[in-house]
């Protein structure tokens with residue numbers, strides 16, 4: 001297995017958490033490298049559901065779990081997550097890089113205030129303050145994990161940021177702070193004391209693991225189409241969910257990552273605003289949404305749903321360099337009579353295979369669909385899959401999967417057909 005990266009190939013919520021949990025069994029450590037608690041990873045173990053936002057999904061297997069410098073870390077959210085796991089009998093074995101940027105209370109105020117100012121053009125963010133936190137990193141006023149555990153530095157940095165953003169929020173966004181500078185300092189310095197034990201140079205630790213040929217799992221958050229540069233900008237997240245981000249988000253050379261597993265949901269979903277060429281209209285969407293329980297893990301919002309989109313996956317493959325595919329939620333398509341996959345678009349009268357680079361072109365692109373006969377993957381068929389493996393896959397499902405494999409020219413090595421760990425097929 002060695003060094004394996006899991007990347008979301010679509011708009012996030014592809015089922016990365018479940019896959020990471022499965023692979024974590026044989027891993028020595030699991031590392032998050034971008035995003036923050038805007039992510040929502042659901043893992044079901046023997047009927048118990050774990051919802052993680054910030055911690056690497058390997059924590060459930062009690063594996064060494066690392067948060068790299070590229071993550072935006074809300075220590076308040078971290079505390080909640082760690083305490084929640086403790087209640088379920090799980091002690092985390094966690095390391096946090098000192099360079100990791102912190103989400104501060106004003107980042108939430110800015111996230112919400114900006115969205116309100118954008119009115120109907122809002123992005124539909126998760127309002128977790130992730131974007132404003134990364135903005136501070138770029139403008140070099142961010143507060144890092146290293147500062148959290150040093151009271152003097154923390155006080156100084158909070159003093160500057162608090163008064164700066166109080167001004168911005170009140171005068172520009174019309175938002176009052178409902179917390180004082182002293183309250184923020186008290187809360188954060190207490191968290192710093194509690195989390196001091198987690199400080200470790202994650203870059204050193206991960207490089208050392210790779211050097212010793214241990215099994216390292218890199219856990220991407222969100223999906224490639226939400227990439228800050230290559231996604232449907234501005235309707236994207238503020239980090240790079242694509243595979244390259246692992247190198248700068250951990251501090252690791254690119255050639256150290258051997259396997260890139262693309263998590264591809266058998267259809268497409270999106271939460272938040274922005275273009276979505278294969279999106280289904282309401283009544284049709286309801287069927288898939290309810291069957292797939294497509295409601296956000298982080299915000300509870302109903303996800304937009306649509307057919308599988310190959311131009312999108314081609315772009316995703318180009319950016320990430322997939323070495324294998326993991327198809328998830330295949331069971332959700334069970335019972336739908338006709339299935340569709342967009343194999344190309346028509347743009348200005350021309351057939352195109354690749355996803356356009358800008359929203360004004362994406363909006364004019366009309367998907368061309370290939371029709372597939374439906375299949376049944378209900379309880380009985382799922383049981384057979386578990387017992388007999390891939391050969392028991394319904395013929396029509398095999399055709400659907402073979403088409404994806406052929407079009408992308410990447411082998412499918414995993415198929416997931418249910419939320420539980422056991423509902424997974426390896427090829």
Ligand code: IMP
Nearest residue numbers: 012038039040124125126236237271272
């Ligand atoms: P932000 O990351 O909270 O700034 O939100 C920006 C966009 O990314 C919004 O459309 C969100 O719905 C979307 N987004 C952020 N995190 C996730 C995720 O983990 N899954 C799916 N969508 C996400």
Ligand code: MG
Nearest residue numbers: 013040041297
């Ligand atoms: Mg999610």
